[in-house]
Amino acid sequence: MSRLPRSFATLLIIVAMILTAAALVYPVAKSAGAYRSAPVSEDQGVTQTPTGPLTAQDRDFVKRVRLAGLWEIPAGRMALAKGTSPEVKMAGQHLVQGHTDLDKAVLTAAQTLNLDVPSEPSAQQQGWLKQLDAAQGADFDEQFANILRSAHGQVFAVVAQVRASTQNSTVRDLATTANGTVLDHMNVLEGTGLVKFDKLAPLPTGSSAPSAPSASATPAPAGSPHY
Numbered sequence: 001m002s003r004l005p006r007s008f009a010t011l012l013i014i015v016a017m018i019l020t021a022a023a024l025v026y027p028v029a030k031s032a033g034a035y036r037s038a039p040v041s042e043d044q045g046v047t048q049t050p051t052g053p054l055t056a057q058d059r060d061f062v063k064r065v066r067l068a069g070l071w072e073i074p075a076g077r078m079a080l081a082k083g084t085s086p087e088v089k090m091a092g093q094h095l096v097q098g099h100t101d102l103d104k105a106v107l108t109a110a111q112t113l114n115l116d117v118p119s120e121p122s123a124q125q126q127g128w129l130k131q132l133d134a135a136q137g138a139d140f141d142e143q144f145a146n147i148l149r150s151a152h153g154q155v156f157a158v159v160a161q162v163r164a165s166t167q168n169s170t171v172r173d174l175a176t177t178a179n180g181t182v183l184d185h186m187n188v189l190e191g192t193g194l195v196k197f198d199k200l201a202p203l204p205t206g207s208s209a210p211s212a213p214s215a216s217a218t219p220a221p222a223g224s225p226h227y
Helices: 006-037 056-082 086-113 123-134 137-165 169-190
Strands: 047-049 052-054
Touching: 052 169, 056 086, 056 123, 056 137, 056 169, 086 137, 086 169, 123 137, 137 169
Parallel strands: none
Antiparallel strands: 047 052
């Protein structure tokens, strides 16, 4: 057999080296690509969404915002109907309007994140509504101002925590909106002049589940605490 030209032999060696390198690199590249695109394990409480990672805290926050509107809108309507002062009625109006707008935002966020959200208040929240429904006159005004201000004061810290830590842009936008709503409601509730600051519930420690006690001697109904 005649000897191959040196240039052709060199070309064959180069081609063989390229094919060998490609065979080695392809599995690594394929593995790296799969690692980047795979969702985080559900065991860690994190899922991937089009707007970023969604943690258990994020999901809990979205559901709490929905729950807030489900009981605070009726509470605000009670204040409009039963409040004995312009300040209490104004606070009621802010609650109705603020949570109506916030509820639209949370339903849009839930759809984006493919989350199921509650359709009725929690047992505890329903208990607060019954308590307010039974109160009349000045007693209603005082209970309304203190129960609602306590709830908003506790959730304010939770909203800030979620806003600062979430990596999901949908949750971050919702937390930004909720922050403005909660702050506005705290201001108008304090504007009633009825809030007893020395009896407000302390901020939660080590938990994102705030509870709001009754302003009266009657304890708040039992159940999982929700904003």
